[in-house]
Amino acid sequence: MAATELAYKGELELMHFSTSEESQGNGGSDGLRSVIAAWEKAHPDIKLNQNVLANAEYKTQIATLASANDLPDVFLLQGMNTIAWAKNEQVLDLTDIIAASPYADAYNKAFFAPFTTPDGKIYGLPVLTGGTCTVVIYDKAMWKEAGFDAFPTTWAEVEKAAEYFESKGIDTIAFGNGGQWQMNSCFVSTLGNRYTGPEWFASLIAKTGAKFTDEAFVAALAETQRLFTQTKIFNEDFNAVTNEDAREYYIAGEAAAFIGGNWDEAYIWATLNADNQEKFANIGFAVLPQPADATKAPTSQNIGLGYAVAINPKVAENPEKLAAAIDLAYELTGPAFSGYVAKYYALGGLTKVADVDLSAFDSVTQDFYMWSYVDTETCEIYDSYINGAVWSVLNTGMQAMCNGEKTPQEVADETQAAYEANY
Numbered sequence: 001m002a003a004t005e006l007a008y009k010g011e012l013e014l015m016h017f018s019t020s021e022e023s024q025g026n027g028g029s030d031g032l033r034s035v036i037a038a039w040e041k042a043h044p045d046i047k048l049n050q051n052v053l054a055n056a057e058y059k060t061q062i063a064t065l066a067s068a069n070d071l072p073d074v075f076l077l078q079g080m081n082t083i084a085w086a087k088n089e090q091v092l093d094l095t096d097i098i099a100a101s102p103y104a105d106a107y108n109k110a111f112f113a114p115f116t117t118p119d120g121k122i123y124g125l126p127v128l129t130g131g132t133c134t135v136v137i138y139d140k141a142m143w144k145e146a147g148f149d150a151f152p153t154t155w156a157e158v159e160k161a162a163e164y165f166e167s168k169g170i171d172t173i174a175f176g177n178g179g180q181w182q183m184n185s186c187f188v189s190t191l192g193n194r195y196t197g198p199e200w201f202a203s204l205i206a207k208t209g210a211k212f213t214d215e216a217f218v219a220a221l222a223e224t225q226r227l228f229t230q231t232k233i234f235n236e237d238f239n240a241v242t243n244e245d246a247r248e249y250y251i252a253g254e255a256a257a258f259i260g261g262n263w264d265e266a267y268i269w270a271t272l273n274a275d276n277q278e279k280f281a282n283i284g285f286a287v288l289p290q291p292a293d294a295t296k297a298p299t300s301q302n303i304g305l306g307y308a309v310a311i312n313p314k315v316a317e318n319p320e321k322l323a324a325a326i327d328l329a330y331e332l333t334g335p336a337f338s339g340y341v342a343k344y345y346a347l348g349g350l351t352k353v354a355d356v357d358l359s360a361f362d363s364v365t366q367d368f369y370m371w372s373y374v375d376t377e378t379c380e381i382y383d384s385y386i387n388g389a390v391w392s393v394l395n396t397g398m399q400a401m402c403n404g405e406k407t408p409q410e411v412a413d414e415t416q417a418a419y420e421a422n423y
Helices: 027-042 055-067 079-087 095-099 109-115 140-145 155-167 181-196 198-206 215-229 243-251 262-275 277-281 313-317 319-333 335-345 363-373 388-401 408-422
Strands: 010-016 046-052 074-078 135-139 257-260 283-286 300-304 307-311 377-379
Touching: 010 055, 010 319, 027 046, 027 319, 027 335, 055 074, 055 079, 074 079, 074 319, 079 109, 109 300, 109 307, 135 140, 135 262, 135 363, 140 283, 181 198, 181 215, 181 257, 181 300, 181 377, 181 388, 215 388, 215 408, 243 257, 243 262, 257 262, 262 277, 262 283, 262 363, 277 283, 277 363, 283 363, 307 313, 307 319, 313 319, 319 335, 388 408
Parallel strands: 010 046, 010 074, 300 377
Antiparallel strands: 074 307, 135 257, 135 283
């Protein structure tokens, strides 16, 4: 806890979704609640009125409050709402406040992207823990038997491995797109970056010229269709099952690898650690293989912080209250939080922690920390930006595309039309 003297004496509203139930086993929520409690103790003259809702209820309620122009003093801003709420002057411009933070030099600058408007202004301090949506989890022993000392770095090598696994009656990679969003979050937003590079998506967010119909993105869709319809890499029912179903294929040894998010890794870790120590010891992590015709970012994986601590501009009417809100925002995203989640959960937040001691954790957890925060380059999670109306069209279209019902160009055309109509 930073030693801060605050002149403000009064009430301060805070709305978030780290319920006591969610904090059980959830490092980010546990860390947030711990820092909030410490901040309250350090500032007894400030009455922090917390409105704590479950995640789904929070999203509904915060949208309702925004529509009524009645947002709390301090709240969690979702990336996809940044541009609209900034335009409506419902979130305070924090650009200079972030630059003046005592922790500014230690911030992971990449995490600010979802909360930055096209004119370069930043409206939130990214909060909670950074987690990937696209990690390849593989069984080292199974791939060793197939002739690979590590997971392949190209799809051509994966296709070669698929011949071996098919002869054994095993799927090469388990994947579930039954909810439609998985192809977007857990596959294409990383694969797409391999074709477009980060500048394309930044332009898409800023509306400065990039289009879903651009050749590079259509090429990414074409490769996605090829991999899922013309190879034998994935389980045949990938478009019918969820990621929860698909990870069970991996756990049961029916697939040699699985692609999902950090939440899937946590589940697989806990399940195998409890039930199958041999398979647990063989857990490995890799990035998506590189397509033959892609030229960008071969070690990228999508990771981000989907929410940020934001401040209602009305708070600025009282400079002392504003100083208290800023101090709280600094603490919720600074070393107090990042140090806590690194120490107890081997997770990372906005503020980088030097010399993280991973010795208390098992080797799998250590490997995942290094994979997530040290050894890979990052790219954006598509659906942390823009809006749901656009992603609904893309997600539905990609599912149809991978059923052979639409072409990549048709999906790109339909998504671009939705983008132009809704964003």
